[in-house]
Amino acid sequence: MGSNRYIPLEHMTLAGDLYQVKQKIHLSIMDQHDQLEAQLEKERIQSIHILQIDFFSEILNLVSSYALKMVLQEYHSANSATSEDPLPPCTCSIRQTHGLPCSHEIFVMLSKKKSYS
Numbered sequence: 001m002g003s004n005r006y007i008p009l010e011h012m013t014l015a016g017d018l019y020q021v022k023q024k025i026h027l028s029i030m031d032q033h034d035q036l037e038a039q040l041e042k043e044r045i046q047s048i049h050i051l052q053i054d055f056f057s058e059i060l061n062l063v064s065s066y067a068l069k070m071v072l073q074e075y076h077s078a079n080s081a082t083s084e085d086p087l088p089p090c091t092c093s094i095r096q097t098h099g100l101p102c103s104h105e106i107f108v109m110l111s112k113k114k115s116y117s
């Protein structure tokens with residue numbers, strides 16, 4: 001019986017091929033990782049930019065940007081509503097599902113803010 005420490009030549013070639021394949025997969029994954037990180041950083045900077053509105057000024061660094069982005073959509077609906085083009089009746093689920101204010105609540109907040117200023 002020969003020693004198991006010595007790998008037959010044909011298996012060494014296979015091992016070498018597998019090693020190269022593994023290296024290529026590794027490099028490919030690292031490359032994808034770098035691209036994802038760059039994309040995330042770009043999106044982070046963009047999202048910080050779109051959240052820089054007066055309405056969020058006091059909570060910007062206290063609330064996750066994920067939650068703020070959800071509220072931002074509601075804010076834009078509320079902010080664009082007028083007496084000629086009002087919001088539809090409230091069926092918003094954002095309060096029930098996430099505990100966040102819906103466009104109707106924000107509309108009331110904005111109306112109060114306008115009446116004080």
Ligand SMILES: [Zn+2]
Pocket residue numbers: 089090091092102103104105
């Ligand atoms: Zn609502």
